[in-house]
Amino acid sequence: MWPADDPAWGPRSLTVETDPGLGGRWTSLRSAAGDRGPEREWLWSNPDPEVAAARVAAGPGAAFVDVGGVEECFPTVRGEPDHGAAWSRPWTAAEGGHRVRAGALGLARRMRADASLTVDYAVTGPPGTPFVHAVHALLxxxxxxxxxxxxxRTAHVLDHPVDGAVAVLPWPAGPGGTPLDLLGPDDGTAVAAVLPGCSSAAVVDGPDALVLRWRVTAGDPAATCSLLLWRNLGGWPEARPYRSIGVEPMVGTTATLDGSGPGLPATTGPDGRLRWQLTITAWRRT
Known part of the structure; x- marks a missing residue:
């Protein structure tokens, strides 16, 4: 099922809000109200006020704070620093958008919202520098x-069957045969998986759908897109578990830079750049 190809679905315009001073975090992604139904907020926010306060206080090198919204995980997802360096640093205005430095690499972002949302990313640094960039969208x-x-076709399931291991399973099967494409009800599990070679995804939730497409537009011709899925159905964290679903477009086919498991990071091209673009559209069934 793909909403854009089905006349039973109609497009809805999107608006986005971000906080450049707080790691460039996306704080809202809303599809507009209209004759097809009410406005919808697509981004999940952690309701715990202590978590919100910890996110505001987090600085460079801090452990990741799962407050929700969309965080820019760059230049890695797993490893050090936790969920990358970009999310914990303030972004500065530049060239019609915002940018941030993470060691030897720079990340710039420009957003255009009208009927759809288009996000252009530019990574710069020494030629051939490896990195991972995931748009950590919690829906x-x-x-x-x-x-x-x-x-x-396959899912690289992280930390299965033990922490640090990676199991390659046929999509959509997950650990124990669990269908990873079904996003509920809560069952006390939490699964993270990289779906390599993917550049589009759709989430359908009742009468609403969100479609994401992404592609490398310039730089390393060998760079590969993937989807990172975080399917937390009340299985994490152990002490105070909750539900959160991450549907995360990314460049690279691994969540870490240390070479563990299958997959490779992206790299800057011969000119020291890699550009990629994410387009998001919202739909509602008639």
């Missing part, structure tokens, strides 16, 4: 939601 989805990834 507010019901237990009836389903994830469609038409290009997916």
């Amino acid at each position: 507010d989805l019901s237990p009836a939601a389903r994830l469609h990834v038409p290009e997916a």
Whole structure:
């Protein structure tokens, strides 16, 4: 099922809000109200006020604070620093958008929101520098939601069967045969998986759908897109578990730079650049 190809679905315009001073975090992604139904907020926010306060206080090198919204995980997702360096640093205005430095690498972002949302990213640094960049989008989805990834063939399930291991499983099967494309109801599990070679995904939740497409536009011609899925159905953290669903477009086919497990990071091209683009559209069933 792909909403853009089905006349039963109609497009809805999107608006986005970000906080450059707080790691460039996306704080809201809303599809507009209209004759097809009410406005919808797509981003999940952690309701715990202590977590919100910890996110505001987090500085460079801090452990990741799972407050929700969309965080820019760059130049890595796992490893050090936790979820990368970009999320914990203030971004500065530049060239019609914002940018941030992470060691030898720079990340710039420009956003255009009208009928859809288009986000252009530019990574700069020494030629051939490895990195991972994931748009860590935590979505507010019901237990009836389903994830469609038409290009997916395999899932690299992280920390399975033990921490640090990676299991390659046929999509959408997860540990124990759990169908990873079904996003509820809560069952006390938490699974992270990289779906390599994917550049589009759709989340369908009742009468609403969100479609994401991404592609490398310039730089290393060998750079590969992937989808990172975080399917937390009340299985994490151990002490105070909650529900959060991450549908995360990324460049690279691994979540870490240390070479563990299958997959490779992206690299800057011969000119020291890599550009990629993410487009998001919202839909509602008639």
